[in-house]
Amino acid sequence: MSKAAELAALIGSGQAQGDRNLIINGAMQVAQRGTSATVGPNGTGEGYTVVDRFSNSLSGSVVSTFSQSTDTPSGFANSAKIDITTADTSLGGTEFWHLRHGFEGQNLQLIGKGTSDAKSITLSFYVKSNKTGVYTIELQDVDNDRRNSLAYTINNSNTWERKSLTFKPDTTGAFTNDNNLSLRMNFVLVAGADLKSGTFYNGTWGSDVLGNRVDSNQVNLGDSTSNEWYITGVQLEIGDVATPFEHRSFGDELARCQRYYSRSTGQNVHGKQYNSSTWLGDPQYPVTMRATPSVTTTGGQYSSITTDTSKDKFFFSRGSESCYINDWAADAEL
Amino acid sequence: MNEMTITSAQYITNLDGVNSTIKTTVDDVQMWVGIDPANRHYAEIMRQVAAGTLTIEDAD
DSSP states (O other): OOHHHHHHHHHHHTTTSSSOOOOSSTTOOOOSSOSEEEEOSTTTTOBSOSSTTEEEEEESSOEEEEEEEOOOOTTOSOEEEEEEEEOOSSOOTTOEEEEEEEEEGGGSGGGOTTSTTOOOEEEEEEEEESSOEEEEEEEEETTTTEEEEEEEEEOSTTOOEEEEEEEOOOOSOOOOSSSSEEEEEEEEEEEOGGGSSSOOOTTOOEEOOGGGSSOTTBOOGGGOTTOEEEEEEEEEEESSSOOOOOOOOHHHHHHHHHTTEEEOSSOOEEOEEEETTEEEEOOBOSSOOSSSOEEEEEEEEOSEEEEOTTSSBEEEEESSSOOEEEEEEEEOOO | OOOOOEEEEEEEEOTTSOEEEEEEEETTEEEEEESOTTSHHHHHHHHHHHTTSOOOBOOO
16 A cells, blocks of 8 residues: 555544544553552552552452653653562462553444444553563453453563554444443453463454453563563554554643542642531532542541532531641542 | 452431432541442442442431
8 A cells, every 4th residue: 555545544544633542641641649559469459559540450469569660662751660579470270460441431432342333443552571472461341241352472571662452343242322431451461370271362352251361371470579561652542553652741641530530739628617507618620520439538627528419529518617628539430 | 359348338418418428438448439320439339238248327
């Protein structure tokens, strides 16, 4: 195909347009909760702890330090790093470790999954590890109990490499058009034998079968405390071609993350007298949140907190005395 | 993967006297959970209520 034809095809596919990356915080710039956390063993510390929108899910005895790193390929400022601190060289059958990213169904409608017009999607990312070999990427269609996986290989030790993987269209099982979790993407780092015992999906969607999820050659990143794994520049886009990573400003990426999690830092919000028997404060979230969130606080004087279905604010209150909150966090993660 | 450990739950009413929030402790962290099926903490609370392992106390 000529360059002109390639360009025309790219424009026609929509891939040449801006805002094509379905991943939020793919450059690992935003880390509202902190920059380092201990994860493992046996699920301890899993969930969202460091870089926004990326969570760990695990079982088994491997332990790591999960952190935001400044070790990056050219053109990036941050990566996510997993540094194994307790190894397991003999995995149980169902042990696993995934670094995850979740997607709302309403943000995936352009894929056309479950229709005759379903489209391929291409994942690209930069990865680096001393542990060379085969790794697996897994997609989990939560709405329809379907999965798909592909493998990639880290060829050179301690060298940033860009990988791209294209998942075929799936004409079965549409994503629900709402604000709930519809798709998970799992970067598989550890997988016991039970997850590798079947026929690997290898790019073709199918029903959820445990043994088909992971490539049989998947390495065990958790087999040595010398092992480290870095990732950044994660992009998921429509089509068969991995386009250059779509860099966004820090502010743009932060606002996208705040739809799922936001917090104050030294805000010290004071309430006002609402009536003769109630003092009330109403901190505003920076952006409208995905769902009515769960609120936690650090410090302050108040008797209760109530969330608001507007997803824009919450209330804290106290009886006939003044009230305040030092800091708050609001969690509407998938 | 761990299941959330939820050790208490109580409805909290808003200024209109309507249950709007659940005060709860999840994995040793006190939080105020919005009553919204799309909230993962609320969904887990209701799953445990349905399983008979958790009861939500009425508002004071």
